[in-house]
Amino acid sequence: MNNFIYQNPVKIVFGKDQINSLGSLLPKNGKIMVTYGGGSIKQNGIYDSIVKALDGFSYIEFGGIEPNPKYETLMKAVQIGKQENVDFLLAIGGGSVLDGTKFIAAALPIDNDPWDILLGKTTVNTAIPIGTVLTLPATGSEMNGGAVISRISTKEKYAFISPLVMPQFSILDPQVCSSLPHKQIANGIVDTYVHVVEQYITYPVNAMVQDYFAESILKTLIEVAPKVLSENPAYDDFANFMWSATIALNGIIGSGVPQDWATHDIGHELTALHGIDHARTLAIVLPGLLSVMRSTKREKLEQYAYRIWGISAGTSDERIDEAIAKTIAFFESTGIKTRLNDYGVNGTTISVIASRFKSRGTILGENQDINYETVEKILNIRL
Amino acid sequence: MNNFIYQNPVKIVFGKDQINSLGSLLPKNGKIMVTYGGGSIKQNGIYDSIVKALDGFSYIEFGGIEPNPKYETLMKAVQIGKQENVDFLLAIGGGSVLDGTKFIAAALPIDNDPWDILLGKTTVNTAIPIGTVLTLPATGSEMNGGAVISRISTKEKYAFISPLVMPQFSILDPQVCSSLPHKQIANGIVDTYVHVVEQYITYPVNAMVQDYFAESILKTLIEVAPKVLSENPAYDDFANFMWSATIALNGIIGSGVPQDWATHDIGHELTALHGIDHARTLAIVLPGLLSVMRSTKREKLEQYAYRIWGISAGTSDERIDEAIAKTIAFFESTGIKTRLNDYGVNGTTISVIASRFKSRGTILGENQDINYETVEKILNIRL
Numbered sequence: 115m116n117n118f119i120y121q122n123p124v125k126i127v128f129g130k131d132q133i134n135s136l137g138s139l140l141p142k143n144g145k146i147m148v149t150y151g152g153g154s155i156k157q158n159g160i161y162d163s164i165v166k167a168l169d170g171f172s173y174i175e176f177g178g179i180e181p182n183p184k185y186e187t188l189m190k191a192v193q194i195g196k197q198e199n200v201d202f203l204l205a206i207g208g209g210s211v212l213d214g215t216k217f218i219a220a221a222l223p224i225d226n227d228p229w230d231i232l233l234g235k236t237t238v239n240t241a242i243p244i245g246t247v248l249t250l251p252a253t254g255s256e257m258n259g260g261a262v263i264s265r266i267s268t269k270e271k272y273a274f275i276s277p278l279v280m281p282q283f284s285i286l287d288p289q290v291c292s293s294l295p296h297k298q299i300a301n302g303i304v305d306t307y308v309h310v311v312e313q314y315i316t317y318p319v320n321a322m323v324q325d326y327f328a329e330s331i332l333k334t335l336i337e338v339a340p341k342v343l344s345e346n347p348a349y350d351d352f353a354n355f356m357w358s359a360t361i362a363l364n365g366i367i368g369s370g371v372p373q374d375w376a377t378h379d380i381g382h383e384l385t386a387l388h389g390i391d392h393a394r395t396l397a398i399v400l401p402g403l404l405s406v407m408r409s410t411k412r413e414k415l416e417q418y419a420y421r422i423w424g425i426s427a428g429t430s431d432e433r434i435d436e437a438i439a440k441t442i443a444f445f446e447s448t449g450i451k452t453r454l455n456d457y458g459v460n461g462t463t464i465s466v467i468a469s470r471f472k473s474r475g476t477i478l479g480e481n482q483d484i485n486y487e488t489v490e491k492i493l494n495i496r497l
Numbered sequence: 498m499n500n501f502i503y504q505n506p507v508k509i510v511f512g513k514d515q516i517n518s519l520g521s522l523l524p525k526n527g528k529i530m531v532t533y534g535g536g537s538i539k540q541n542g543i544y545d546s547i548v549k550a551l552d553g554f555s556y557i558e559f560g561g562i563e564p565n566p567k568y569e570t571l572m573k574a575v576q577i578g579k580q581e582n583v584d585f586l587l588a589i590g591g592g593s594v595l596d597g598t599k600f601i602a603a604a605l606p607i608d609n610d611p612w613d614i615l616l617g618k619t620t621v622n623t624a625i626p627i628g629t630v631l632t633l634p635a636t637g638s639e640m641n642g643g644a645v646i647s648r649i650s651t652k653e654k655y656a657f658i659s660p661l662v663m664p665q666f667s668i669l670d671p672q673v674c675s676s677l678p679h680k681q682i683a684n685g686i687v688d689t690y691v692h693v694v695e696q697y698i699t700y701p702v703n704a705m706v707q708d709y710f711a712e713s714i715l716k717t718l719i720e721v722a723p724k725v726l727s728e729n730p731a732y733d734d735f736a737n738f739m740w741s742a743t744i745a746l747n748g749i750i751g752s753g754v755p756q757d758w759a760t761h762d763i764g765h766e767l768t769a770l771h772g773i774d775h776a777r778t779l780a781i782v783l784p785g786l787l788s789v790m791r792s793t794k795r796e797k798l799e800q801y802a803y804r805i806w807g808i809s810a811g812t813s814d815e816r817i818d819e820a821i822a823k824t825i826a827f828f829e830s831t832g833i834k835t836r837l838n839d840y841g842v843n844g845t846t847i848s849v850i851a852s853r854f855k856s857r858g859t860i861l862g863e864n865q866d867i868n869y870e871t872v873e874k875i876l877n878i879r880l
Contacts, residue, residue, distance in 0.1 A: 116512070126501075126504065128502070128753065334709060
């Protein structure tokens, strides 16, 4: 097991009607900015609950944070936040609203261009405190310090991580899932699944609890997916799905083990260039990555094949191929297509992505051995 | 899944030589009290590392906190701490030292009798901050707000829980395990195993992640026990054991599920009356509890039998009996005896414990259906 430091102070308030405790979690004084997305919370009743809970608090609203939250939009919130002396941010939404709000939190206190945070040129030294009400299980943003932000002008998408933008609290009521479209639930399932795999299928370091925990979440997702995508999911199905998404990326399964976020990094390019849903880019890329990188991931791939899919017969490569095929079939079972062609993307895009990685000098993977040529190979087998 | 609130801000600093980061974790100013136990840290080199790391800090020492830490001893530390204006506590030891230090932390700021905290008559409203260096994996105290304290004068043993006594940081270096006697490692394995079972074998609430996580820790313990008890354990064996003990009781597997701490409550009486090691009392009581309470625990017992021990043949009761037999055999395989007679305890003690519970009106169990008569039944089948 590798050495690690783990600390996650986010207060999770999980369960039915927990939104009722919002008032007791917010700071009594000061100015709150309530952030949200395209307005679906105004249809499903969540907005009304929030407004009710905010009675007596001083707050302003900032709506319109889009999927793959945009720097350009968020900077408007930063400007308003400065004018209004906002000192608490309440994010109502899914990963995009939460990530965008983390960026606002880090950008509000500084005077230089906050895009530098994404470029790693500015360190986050202070941030406005955040609370969240999660409306879409998927990214795990509600219990970590990570955020991914896009910039329209340059078609770029970058991540930053800081413990200072971890929410002070996150309210998770699984009932919110009942108003979600199938597409978003499927995205959430696949996003969570890939988060786990990226912390699990690398090389073995004999971290038994972390491996079993990662497999626990994968097994839960495989069992729960058909239920949450059925006609009448039960409350507990949503609860298991929602808690899986949070715990997949709160640091606990990734502590003390190598990680490989290449699937995300490659996927971000597909979103930046073609606007493909984040989770769908992961479903495209992951099978290619696992196949191309099988020599260095072999032991964990074999473990994954056996412990998750019960595959024990055949040569090592046959077992790995079968495990990858099962993974693809699982993604497709949620209604998510897994090939570039399914999204109208062809070899031209692959060349663009490869040359972007080449010019940036990006090297990915747990062994730092995935260069632009390997990225090209990975994407070519996903055409 | 039940509603829950989960928050655990303890910073875990885990791995080889992490004691070197102690200096950077301690407050630069103020007065530190370093607490420890019987002095084994002076033989194994840990004390020397601590003294080195404390160079430049202002500190005093308080040694001699015994196993099952005593109110009488701890009150001496409280008195000294008040005289010396101690404002940070650094606990070096296992669960007893850590628990004792939590009591000191809660007792230092108050003027009334701190025993009232154990009796539930005084709420902890403030506490001196704590850091820990764990020397014995077992109780999980390094990542929670719980403590168990004994009182010699009354032969009583009670627990208190407060988020205010959660350590600010805990340093976990698995290398410390190599100097531990087999007996203490065996105790740590069994203590951890029972902690998990008490959060797992109750009644099902369809909490899939929590169940799989609990099973993950049990499987890890079963696999790792013979290794850490062998002649030459590897570093990773100790690391897996140590992380299991911490994660078993940091709240993550117990969130959103019913819990049954009756085994602990009954076991505490055996320690209070006969001085039997805490873990050994659990190994005695648990099999009796699972057997007597099988009607309300049936579904989870069957799940435990199948998922942990692979038992699928026979009637429900046969499967449960076999799972309990396997559990006993596992405990005994670590060298721990599991019957009251093994410790020279007879029916007289059972009567004393039953009458204690009767006079206190204690009712235990996840369904609040274990009264003194059931306790008597549980202990009688463990003679």
